[in-house]
Amino acid sequence: xxxxxxxxxxxxxxxxxxxxxxxxxxxxxxxxxxxxxxxxxxxxxxxxxxxxxxxxxxxxxxxxxxxxxxxxxxxxxxxxxxxxxxxxxxxxxxxxxxxxxxxxxxxxxxxxxxxxxxxxxxxxxxxxxxxxxxxxxxxxxxxxxxxxxxxxxxxxxxxxxxxxxxxxxxxxxxxxxxxxxxxxxxxxxxxxxxxxxxxxxxxxxxxxxxxxxxxxxxxxxxxxxxxxxxxxxxxxxxxxxxxxxxxxxxxxxxxxxxxxxxxxxxxxxxxxxxxxxxxxxxxxxxxxxxxxxxxxxxxxxxxxxxxxxxxxxxxxxxxxxxxxxxxxxxxxxxxxxxxxxxxxxxxxxxxxxxxxxxxxxxxxxxxxxxxxxxxxxxxxxxxxxxxxxxxxxxxxxxxxxxxxxxxxxxxxxxxxxxxxxxxxxxxxxxxxxxxxxxx
Ligand SMILES: Cc1ncc(COP(=O)(O)O)c(C=O)c1O
Numbered sequence: 001x002x003x004x005x006x007x008x009x010x011x012x013x014x015x016x017x018x019x020x021x022x023x024x025x026x027x028x029x030x031x032x033x034x035x036x037x038x039x040x041x042x043x044x045x046x047x048x049x050x051x052x053x054x055x056x057x058x059x060x061x062x063x064x065x066x067x068x069x070x071x072x073x074x075x076x077x078x079x080x081x082x083x084x085x086x087x088x089x090x091x092x093x094x095x096x097x098x099x100x101x102x103x104x105x106x107x108x109x110x111x112x113x114x115x116x117x118x119x120x121x122x123x124x125x126x127x128x129x130x131x132x133x134x135x136x137x138x139x140x141x142x143x144x145x146x147x148x149x150x151x152x153x154x155x156x157x158x159x160x161x162x163x164x165x166x167x168x169x170x171x172x173x174x175x176x177x178x179x180x181x182x183x184x185x186x187x188x189x190x191x192x193x194x195x196x197x198x199x200x201x202x203x204x205x206x207x208x209x210x211x212x213x214x215x216x217x218x219x220x221x222x223x224x225x226x227x228x229x230x231x232x233x234x235x236x237x238x239x240x241x242x243x244x245x246x247x248x249x250x251x252x253x254x255x256x257x258x259x260x261x262x263x264x265x266x267x268x269x270x271x272x273x274x275x276x277x278x279x280x281x282x283x284x285x286x287x288x289x290x291x292x293x294x295x296x297x298x299x300x301x302x303x304x305x306x307x308x309x310x311x312x313x314x315x316x317x318x319x320x321x322x323x324x325x326x327x328x329x330x331x332x333x334x335x336x337x338x339x340x341x342x343x344x345x346x347x348x349x350x351x352x353x354x355x356x357x358x359x360x361x362x363x364x365x366x367x368x369x370x371x372x373x374x375x376x377x378x379x380x381x382x383x384x385x386x387x388x389x390x391x392x393x394x395x396x397x398x399x400x401x402x403x404x405x406x407x408x409x410x411x412x413x414x415x416x417x418x419x420x421x422x423x424x425x426x427x428x429x430x431x432x433x434x435x436x437x438x439x
Pocket of ligand 1: 120121122123124126149150151152225229230259260261262286287
């Protein structure tokens, strides 16, 4: 069994050289968590240019559903690259895009009677969803949630509310966006008891928001993440989405379900919203959909996605290589990786829950499947977020050869490839427990 192997000081000499050039030539706006210059990857293992081996529990920010360079993905990508790399779905047709649209129409929640718009990223998929909602309803307002992250285009950053730095000096944002608290069971808004979160919020929307700043006749859509990602891997109460759907239906408001991070099997179901038994009007996917190839998709029922020719398009969106990789990714997900995400995810969560009992500063362990957050706090009673300690834990992990990322203010996120085995999880957990012990 492989283990992380750090042979040089970090960053190693070759990495240092490249990091110097990066500083010179690459935009400093990227967040960049670690000084790791990755050269190649295989499964859950990533190797830097100095030959150091890291155990990757980030999957390239929840993108590599099938792990680094899955041989079946590599094979179909190579075959497709030899045949057709680009033609532009904006003006032409090619089989992989049509086949993928049919597959997504079939597997997304609701009947198969749907259409798909293809783009290159999560932000673009959400941008298309927002535009479609406006186009169809002719209504201006979007309702979104604090903690949300939907992307960085002007439209998607306007409905996001995760970090002030995403907005600072970029205003004005899209007008007519209303943000509401997300029902976070660990941190209930305004001290509302957890079991009253859903009803309080629904009542607040209907009897306060709708009667003051957002008349429902002017609201195009609610946009939400079924499990908040960048906001800290937050799972809302099980009755929240069903009740939000009821409210939306009452006023003909659309539901946009952003599955960019939680979707494509990561939570143990193909779409995270399936855990809540709700059929949204528009579903967006990206990240995990094509095992690392750039692809976004916006999926809606036919009667909704009937905008006129020329109203929205993309030169690169749904490129033949990405679509081919996506078809293979979905096949692998259906053939066992979703099941693996469920099984190994449960194991990972139960082990992390044991650490919650062990360490006073582990305030909460939550999540579905292989989308698990560990919130680091001052102590269990005060629940004060400990961002410095969380960052130190991430940093210590890096120097031990374990790649994990943060999310939200003080959460450690676990989002490994869905190919991960229990044995690989055990290696990661041993290192993680050691680090918690030393802090
Ligand atoms: C839920 C969600 N939506 C949208 C996005 C934006 O995706 P992209 O970075 O591909 O534009 C992200 C990225 O983290 C995300 O987590």
